[in-house]
Amino acid sequence: MKPSSWFRALLHLSSITAVALAMTTAGQAQVVTHAMNQATVAVPVGERDTAISPEELVKLLQIPKGDQPIILNVGPRLLYAQAHIPGAEYIAPGSSSASNEMLKKRVQAVPHGRSIVLYCGCCPWSRCPNIHPAYGELRSMGFTKVKMLYIANNFGADWVDKGYPTAKGK
Amino acid sequence: MLKSYRAMGALTVILLSIGLVFGIYTVRHPRSRSQGGKLIGASEALPIAPEFSLTDLNGQPLKLSSFHGKVVLIDYWATWCAPCKIEIPRLIVLQNKYKTQGLQVIGLSMDDGPEPVRIFARELGINYPIALGNVKVAEAYGGVLGLPIAFLIDRRGRISRKLVGDAEMQSIEPDVQKLLRQP
Incomplete structure (x- = not known):
């Protein structure tokens, strides 16, 4: 083979490599875009005063424990037992009759200015029966820094599947 | 040189x-990807639905393996779950319509106790067996961290599809029909 043929072959292979690389990069870009879309789930405009996004809460979990908010789970026990946010305390489903008493008992010694984050994650945000009743209860008790964790779909999709920290157990 | x-x-x-x-x-x-320790990807590698052995609300044993040879739809739900309340009437219709062809719907409630489940089942006229789910069974199915979640299982006991959220009838029914046609 003449040297010029080698160069042509090299050029050809370089083209294949470049195309293959471009394909791979495009694939990765799709994944990254998808991940970014997932990672930037924004709290709806009308809920920004009352809700916190998963991303914001993950950041709060990285600050010293004493400065972190109290995190209370007001969802189903069987979901909490499978996976929950580290440090989150189980109360009861916010829609249940037991919830108010359990919630009152837990926060009776908590200063009203202390940050509290409530979460459920059983169902899509707009159809969760637990989160808003629990929020209303704490607000009516005079707590001023209460936020609801904005879970758009469910805890599995919007927290666990994103690789955010989890703990398990009752 | x-x-x-x-x-x-x-x-x-x-x-x-x-x-x-x-x-x-x-x-x-x-060739395939791993999900919860099971292979998913190529059709021959569909994951086998994990066995469970529970007691239904009537005190009868409820074992997945006892429905082998049927198309099974396992629905994880709860009485307080709004999307579940939308989906369950569709499952009742499916059970009625395809029972003789070999469909078996099973409800696994994630409620804390049986009483509200009994009341709910009576009110809605649920026509398929229901048992209380538990963490072990839920985790065997890859974790149930949102409701409703349903699994459609073919006649050979393999998970064909996972449905998250209240699936529309036009989304579930064609798959049920397809699986019922398969040996």
């Missing part, structure tokens, strides 16, 4: 290119 260097350089580039293309192909065309 120069030719020899060129040849070696070319050979190196060729080998690297082949390796690169092969690597890219392998990454982009995996």
